Structures are given as structure tokens and as C-alpha cells.
Amino acid sequence: MRRIVLGVALLVLAACVPPEEPTGAEDFAAYCSACHGPAAKGDGTMVSGLTAKPADLTRLSRRNGGEFPKLRVMAKIWGYTGGRDGAAIMPNFGPLLDSPLVPYDSGDGRETPTPLRLVQLAEHIERLQE
Ligand code: HEC
Numbered sequence: 001m002r003r004i005v006l007g008v009a010l011l012v013l014a015a016c017v018p019p020e021e022p023t024g025a026e027d028f029a030a031y032c033s034a035c036h037g038p039a040a041k042g043d044g045t046m047v048s049g050l051t052a053k054p055a056d057l058t059r060l061s062r063r064n065g066g067e068f069p070k071l072r073v074m075a076k077i078w079g080y081t082g083g084r085d086g087a088a089i090m091p092n093f094g095p096l097l098d099s100p101l102v103p104y105d106s107g108d109g110r111e112t113p114t115p116l117r118l119v120q121l122a123e124h125i126e127r128l129q130e
Contacts, residue, residue, distance in 0.1 A: 024124030061129040071106040
């Protein structure tokens with residue numbers, strides 16, 4: 001009997017574990033590298049057709065006095081999904097928003113519930129800083 005209870009408990013637990021989310025690097029490759037380039041240098045294959053040059057995302061910290069501009073990056077990738085920017089060149093990253101919300105402090109000392117995949121993307125870009 002005890003074994004059955006344990007088995008059921010394990011099944012219930014397994015059902016509660018959320019499906020695995022892609023990593024920040026995987027999402028970057030899928031959603032960003034066409035424009036920003038595989039190493040985020042701003043040299044993706046789609047660059048020639050764009051009216052503005054995609055940013056070199058490896059130099060964000062250097063251009064910001066040595067500090068990674070967390071808030072600006074998050075506003076950029078989250079803001080675009082919200083469609084606030086009418087002249088957006090970057091596409092809508094809707095699927096990234098469907099991930100579970102996690103607390104993320106983008107630099108203002110407040111933990112804002114933020115879609116996990118956006119957090120992972122921002123952290124991936126932060127790791128790429130030169
Ligand atoms: C269709 C091409 C395209 C795609 C796809 C794209 N971007 Fe961009 N991105 C741009 C362009 C062009 C700019 C510079 C002009 C602007 O700011 O809109 C830019 C700017 C940015 C900036 C602002 C950099 C700064 O100087 O503050 C960030 C951050 C950024 N992109 C992140 C991303 C991330 C993360 C993804 C993937 C989820 C992504 N982009 C996908 C074209 C693209």
C-alpha cells in the first residue's frame with residue numbers, strides 16, 4: 001500500500017514539474033541571431049535588408065560606462081513584445097512571454113515578475129559583454 005501511495009505521489013509531482021524551457025542561448029539563436037549575428041556582434045545575415053543597423057550587443061556594458069544596462073535591455077526586448085514602439089524593426093517575441101514569471105531586478109532594486117525566457121535572454125547577453 002505504501003508503495004502505491006509513493007507511486008501516486010511521484011506521478012503527481014512529475015505532472016507539476018513545468019516543461020523544460022529553452023536556454024537563453026537557444027532563444028538568442030532562434031529569435032535574435034538573424035539580425036544581431038550568432039555572436040551578437042550586429043552582423044546577422046538579415047542585416048542588409050534592414051533600414052537600421054542591429055546593435056552590437058557585446059558592447060552594451062562598454063557603451064554604458066562599464067555597467068550592463070539591464071533595464072534598457074529588458075525594456076527593449078519586453079517593450080517590443082508589447083508593441084509600444086510603432087517603428088519597431090525587431091519582431092514580436094510573443095512566445096517568449098508565455099514562459100513562467102520569475103522575480104527579476106533589472107537594476108532599480110525591485111523584483112518585477114518577468115517572463116523566465118526574457119530573463120534568460122538578458123542574462124545570456126550580459127555574459128557576452130566584452
Ligand atoms: C529583424 C532584426 C532584429 C531581430 C530579429 C532582433 N533585433 Fe535587436 N535590434 C535590431 C536593430 C535594427 C536594432 C537597432 C535599432 C533599434 O534599436 O531598434 C536593435 C537593437 C537591439 C537592442 C538595443 C541595444 C542598445 O543599444 O540599447 C537590444 C538590447 C536588442 N536589439 C536585443 C535583441 C534581442 C534580445 C533579440 C532577440 C530576442 C533581438 N534584438 C532581435 C534588429 C533586430
